[in-house]
Amino acid sequence: MYNYDFIIVGNSAAGLNAMRTLRHFDKSSSVAVIDRENEPAYSRVLTPYYVGDKIKRDALYIVDKQFYKKNGLDTFFGKELVSIVPEKNKIVLDDGTELNYGKLLLATGGEAKEIKFNNSKNVLKLRHFKDADRMNEMYKKSASVVGFGAGLVTIPLLSHLRKDIEKHLVISSDRIFSRVVDRDASEILEKKFASEGLTIHKKDDLISIEEKLDKLDITLKSGSKLTADMVIVGKGVEPNIQLADEAGIDTHWGIMVDKHCRTNVGNIFAAGDVAECNDFFGEGTVIQGNWLTAAEQGDLAARNMLGYDVRYEGSLKNNTTEVFGTEVAVVGYFGDDVKSEIFYDEKRGFFRKIFLDDSDTIIGATMIGETNDAGIYYGLVKRRAKLNNFNFKGFMNHAKILKNMDYC
Numbered sequence: 358m359y360n361y362d363f364i365i366v367g368n369s370a371a372g373l374n375a376m377r378t379l380r381h382f383d384k385s386s387s388v389a390v391i392d393r394e395n396e397p398a399y400s401r402v403l404t405p406y407y408v409g410d411k412i413k414r415d416a417l418y419i420v421d422k423q424f425y426k427k428n429g430l431d432t433f434f435g436k437e438l439v440s441i442v443p444e445k446n447k448i449v450l451d452d453g454t455e456l457n458y459g460k461l462l463l464a465t466g467g468e469a470k471e472i473k474f475n476n477s478k479n480v481l482k483l484r485h486f487k488d489a490d491r492m493n494e495m496y497k498k499s500a501s502v503v504g505f506g507a508g509l510v511t512i513p514l515l516s517h518l519r520k521d522i523e524k525h526l527v528i529s530s531d532r533i534f535s536r537v538v539d540r541d542a543s544e545i546l547e548k549k550f551a552s553e554g555l556t557i558h559k560k561d562d563l564i565s566i567e568e569k570l571d572k573l574d575i576t577l578k579s580g581s582k583l584t585a586d587m588v589i590v591g592k593g594v595e596p597n598i599q600l601a602d603e604a605g606i607d608t609h610w611g612i613m614v615d616k617h618c619r620t621n622v623g624n625i626f627a628a629g630d631v632a633e634c635n636d637f638f639g640e641g642t643v644i645q646g647n648w649l650t651a652a653e654q655g656d657l658a659a660r661n662m663l664g665y666d667v668r669y670e671g672s673l674k675n676n677t678t679e680v681f682g683t684e685v686a687v688v689g690y691f692g693d694d695v696k697s698e699i700f701y702d703e704k705r706g707f708f709r710k711i712f713l714d715d716s717d718t719i720i721g722a723t724m725i726g727e728t729n730d731a732g733i734y735y736g737l738v739k740r741r742a743k744l745n746n747f748n749f750k751g752f753m754n755h756a757k758i759l760k761n762m763d764y765c
């Protein structure tokens with residue numbers, strides 16, 4: 358039996374930031390890190406680049422193998438957590454190892470949703486390194502790829518594949534990125550992607566996939582037929598809540614946490630894609646499913662595990678990606694039901710849309726083209742800054758926005 362002051366399960370955005378924060382404030386406590394993947398922490402965000410051979414496998418790593426030893430962190434990599442026993446402050450791994458904790462952080466993220474057509478070896482989803490390796494291998498042999506799902510996995514994946522590959526995207530909604538950007542931005546991006554060779558099948562779905570020799574014959578709900586070497590599926594993420602649930606920890610979509618990232622069990626915390634926490638705008642609870650939120654929550658959970666009293670002001674949408682050569686960034690709220698101001702320079706492919714509430718507080722921004730200012734907009738939304746003299750005419754650049762902000 359091992360005994361640790363802190364145990365972190367999950368060696369990714371949330372877990373890694375928790376480790377860094379624990380060690381920043383406290384060099385002497387005993388810390389164990391568990392992950393069923395036997396890899397140093399890596400960026401899932403960059404895996405589509407690796408699949409398309411745009412970056413090398415090694416470029417995905419965020420830390421090297423020595424990081425853990427150097428920071429006095431005991432690792433149990435390649436081992437899976439199979440049971441949590443809160444009454445005994447104990448967890449059990451798949452090889453029977455038992456570990457006692459003072460405080461436990463569940464940073465176990467989620468899995469790509471299964472689809473019922475995954476019986477073929479050429480129908481793939483992407484979440485882990487092993488998925489990326491498999492896709493990268495298949496990609497090298499592919500001349501045509503069909504993607505399902507209109508979000509931040511399928512579209513970046515298609516966009517980083519070789520130009521000569523025939524690419525189709527099948528989406529059930531009437532626009533791409535419907536959960537990521539507003540309708541105006543979707544329209545701009547659809548045009549751009551079509552010009553880069555992507556064929557989009559809207560309001561459609563998969564009916565069947567048949568393997569014919571090395572090819573896949575795909576039938577869609579609309580009756581359209583497609584042929585592909587590889588099918589990639591990005592239909593959302595399922596948080597890994599099962600073990601928490603079995604242990605009597607409150608769950609809903611995710612593991613329910615309070616503003617301290619603490620669960621209903623006092624010495625168990627959760628952070629990242631597995632944790633359901635308060636929304637920044639006070640609209641209930643949410644799982645943002647992005648890297649920055651997971652990192653923020655990992656840091657905050659660790660501070661509270663150390664005994665500080667730090668409260669989360671709520672998570673905020675924050676996505677930055679590059680698709681078909683175009684940068685896209687979104688922070689905070691987007692929607693057709695609030696005031697907004699748009700600037701669009703079609704020639705330059707430069708788009709800005711700022712969303713405001715009734716008192717002209719900036720609540721969100723969407724950027725296409727150049728996205729260097731995404732972090733600044735994130736800060737403005739977080740500070741609930743107001744936009745004064747809201748009467749922009751013509752070019753609404755970043756300096757102009759900042760000049761008109763009321764920071765009080």
Ligand SMILES: Cc1cc2nc3c(=O)[nH]c(=O)nc-3n(C[C@H](O)[C@H](O)[C@H](O)COP(=O)(O)OP(=O)(O)OC[C@H]3O[C@@H](n4cnc5c(N)ncnc54)[C@H](O)[C@@H]3O)c2cc1C
Pocket residue numbers: 366367368369370371372391392393394401402403404405436437438439464465466467483484485509510597628629630631646647648649651675676677678
């Ligand atoms: C292809 C792709 C592209 C993405 N693009 C973007 C993007 O552009 N921008 C953005 O902000 N976000 C993006 N994301 C989302 C982002 O990667 C996640 O929000 C982030 O990784 C969440 O971090 P996390 O630490 O909460 O969980 P995860 O990264 O899911 O890590 C959880 C870890 O826990 C481990 N684990 C789970 N259960 C167990 C168990 N029982 N025992 C042991 N170990 C376990 C897993 O092996 C995993 O390593 C993308 C994700 C993918 C897959």
